[in-house]
Amino acid sequence: EPEVTQTPSHQVTQMGQEVILRCVPISNHLYFYWYRQILGQKVEFLVSFYNNEISEKSEIFDDQFSVERPDGSNFTLKIRSTKLEDSAMYFCASSEGGRGNDGELFFGEGSRLTVL
Amino acid sequence: AQTVTQSQPEMSVQEAETVTLSCTYDTSESDYYLFWYKQPPSRQMILVIRQEAYKQQNATENRFSVNFQKAAKSFSLKISDSQLGDAAMYFCAYRSAYGDDKIIFGKGTRLHILP
Numbered sequence: 576e577p578e579v580t581q582t583p584s585h586q587v588t589q590m591g592q593e594v595i596l597r598c599v600p601i602s603n604h605l606y607f608y609w610y611r612q613i614l615g616q617k618v619e620f621l622v623s624f625y626n627n628e629i630s631e632k633s634e635i636f637d638d639q640f641s642v643e644r645p646d647g648s649n650f651t652l653k654i655r656s657t658k659l660e661d662s663a664m665y666f667c668a669s670s671e672g673g674r675g676n677d678g679e680l681f682f683g684e685g686s687r688l689t690v691l
Numbered sequence: 692a693q694t695v696t697q698s699q700p701e702m703s704v705q706e707a708e709t710v711t712l713s714c715t716y717d718t719s720e721s722d723y724y725l726f727w728y729k730q731p732p733s734r735q736m737i738l739v740i741r742q743e744a745y746k747q748q749n750a751t752e753n754r755f756s757v758n759f760q761k762a763a764k765s766f767s768l769k770i771s772d773s774q775l776g777d778a779a780m781y782f783c784a785y786r787s788a789y790g791d792d793k794i795i796f797g798k799g800t801r802l803h804i805l806p
Contacts, residue, residue: 579735608793618782618796631792666736680794682728682736 577601581667581683589691591656596686598650598667607650608668608680609642611635618666624650657690664688693718695785697797704773705805711758712768712800714783722788725759727768730799731779739781742766744788770802778804 580599588594600607609621622632624642639661641653650669654661664687668680694717704710716725727739742750742759749757754771770777783797 606792610794610796617798620793620795623792633793679726679738679741681738684733684735 579667579669579681579683581665581686583686584684585687585689587689587691588657590659594654594657594661594688596652596654596665596667596688598652598669598683599648600650600667600669601671601681602648604669604671604681606630606670606672607642607644608670609652610666610668610682611663612666612685613660613663621652621665654688657688659690662688662690693720693723693785693787693795695783695795695797697783697800699800700798701801701803703803703805704770706773706775708773709769709771710773710802712770712781712783712802714766714768714797716764716766716783716785718764718785718787720787720789724786724788725757725766726784726786726794727755727757727766728782728784728796729777729779730782731776736782740768773804775804775806778802 582597607624610618612618620633622636623630639655644650664685666685667683670680696715723744725742728736729739730736740750740752740755749759756769758767780799780801782799785795
């Protein structure tokens with residue numbers, strides 16, 4: 576069964592360093608998302624991506640964050656200069672269609688980011 | 692703005708028994724989707740069940756069913772004949788049919804299954 580895969584599963588980095596989290600969405604999916612979950616808190620929306628551009632982003636997704644789909648298969652989240660408060664589990668998700676269909680998102684297992 | 696509230700951080704149920712997880716939400720929209728996602732330990736979130744707001748009939752998927760009360764903005768999940776494999780974090784989630792294209796999650800309920 577096709578699934579969304581994420582790498583790395585866990586990354587530890589120093590504050591101020593750049594981090595790239597990678598995701599391979601399900602191959603025929605067109606909509607891509609990043610969510611994050613700070614320990615003990617809600618899963619929060621970061622950004623949605625469609626047709627090679629950001630379609631929506633949250634207030635969390637500031638200039639420190641960027642996304643791209645560099646090669647037609649990977650979908651990456653870059654954090655330019657990590658802060659302590661960026662420590663969280665980051666989930667990638669994809670869906671075949673937007674809300675016009677049943678709205679289901681398929682999630683990866685997550686990448687845990689620890690900023691020291 | 693829409694919100695989703697799960698008031699039970701943790702619950703336990705005896706194997707083979709029935710358990711109900713609570714979820715309430717707040718929205719001014721009339722058309723939307725509601726979901727229950729399951730996240731087993733160290734695994735990705737998977738969709739358990741989905742409800743379209745315009746459908747009055749409660750969704751069911753095998754042992755999983757929902758009690759959707761649109762006027763009360765309540766969306767509880769009932770798990771019948773609980774199994775050890777049901778142990779997981781369960782997230783209630785909301786997605787607008789026409790507005791913002793994002794899923795809004797509750798904080799989750801961790802479900803323990805007692806053998």
